[in-house]
Amino acid sequence: MSSSNPSSQSGPLADVAKAGSGPSPGHAQGRGASQAPRRLSLCNDVVFKTLFSLHPHLLSDLINAVRYPAAPITVQRILNPHILPQDLAGKDIVLDILAEDDSGRRIAIEMQLQRFRHWPQRSVYGVARSLAGQLQLGQNYRELKPVIGISLLAHTLFTDHPAKADWHFTLRDTQFPQIQLGQALQMHIIELRKAETLGKLPAPLLAWIACLLHNLDEAVMNEITHEPVKEALAHLDTLYSDEELRLMAERREQALVDAEDMLDQARYEGEQKGLQKGLQKGIQQGLEQQRQVLLRMLERKFGPMPQHYQVRLSQAGAEQLQTWSLNVLDAQRIEDVFN
Structure with missing residues (x-):
């Protein structure tokens, strides 16, 4: 999902912008504002998809860095290179890249900044759908090619495992995990921020992670030596001059910020309703206690107590209960209390 100016929002979008400790798009640090190149944030999923769709060889390098030490692949074509207008405004749209390698395998790559409550289910469903969608009527299962899902997460998914940030899932037996049911479904998950902190991954992957999180910070980017990432930065500088792409990225970014603001407002309203409901419940409980004491x-x-007085007591408010409680002190008959 897209990144944003940290001064304008809170939540996962702002966290990534702050983590980069860089300026807003178009204002890099490190060499002075007049000398630093202007570029778009690679965390913006519009920019992410545009860059790697235009330069499949860079996508191949990113995929190979994630899948290392598996045999390298070469992306032959991008199956969904276009960004539709509705994709920019839809907060639930995932602008993933669906690629095909030289052996016909499909690789689905997504850059994910936002948290989804059911993200694991949605992600598995997406990979499974890509697998199921390969075969047409009359085709044989032997023609089915594996599908590899790659998710680059800016947030931490597995909070109970702080020492691991790169995950690879396949269909494996629970008792003998070394035995797997083919390679048809594979999922790679990289928890970017955790991976950067741990620093235990291969150098090419760490370079891509730094680029994804900090490509607006020129001082950090100057430390990168991995040539494909350096080439990606050069392309990002060039893409900044594409006014249409800039506007698309800004529109996408604003849509995600608006969606997060709507969630914040919904949470706030829910909290207020909860407080109000709790207050009303407390008042009712207090009244009931007063009724029981007076009874x-x-x-x-x-x-x-006669039944008709019990009914009046159950319907009385705080002021009436207080009056009746005082009347008890001097009343000679029960009628004197309620009169």
């Missing part, structure tokens, strides 16, 4: 006082002084 015990009346029964202690006058004996069992």
